[in-house]
Each structure stands twice: as C-alpha cells, then as structure tokens.
Amino acid sequence: MKLLIADPSKRMRELIKLMCCELGDEVCECASASALLEDCATRRPDCVILDESLAGDNFAGLVRRIKSILPAARVVVLSLDPTPWFQEMAAEAGASACVPKEDLRQLRQVIRDIG
Secondary structure, eight states: OEEEEEOSOHHHHHHHHHHHGGGOSEEEEESSHHHHHHHHHHHOOSEEEEEGGGGTTOHHHHHHHHHHHOTTOEEEEEESSOOHHHHHHHHHHTOSEEEETTOTHHHHHHHHHHO
C-alpha cells in the first residue's frame, strides 16, 4: 500500500512515517495543501493521512479535492478534537476515518483495517 502523510509539522510527519513504514510499501510526505494535491496526482497513493490543519478552515473541501483526484483512495483525517460533528463532516466529505492526534496508535490500526 502506498501512503501519503500530509501534515504541516515535519516532526509529526516523521513520527507518523516511523509508525507507518511497516504498513506501506512506499510512505511519502508533504507539508502543504498544494504539495498534497500534486502528490495525489503524481504518486497516486492508496491512503492519505491528512492533518486537519493543513487546509485551514476548509479541510472538508480538501478531502473532496483528494477524492476527486483519487476516488478509490482512503483518507484518514488527524484531528486534535474529533468531535462527533467533526467526524460526520469528514465522512460526508469522503474521509474513511478520523483519528485523534493524541492517540496515534489508533492510526496504525485504522490503516490496517481499511487497507
């Protein structure tokens, strides 16, 4: 499985990459929404791990854009506070799951489950 990690924090990307290397044949990372969309088009990942802050207030719009480029890709949104309302909004936009940033162990299991 090809994974793409999209997070503005280099440290967070490295941590997630370390956790997910065993889950993917290829793990790439990017730090901006524009780089994310470009990488989606060129690298064609199977799963995108998206930090909600990457798109500012419009993370749902970014999820929709990812899904328009890669309809079959799974998008996992990382959030500091994945309230039920936030999770519903993410699902409506096309996200496969939301994971709290405070418990990244859940991320590994979610990727295994959707992979």
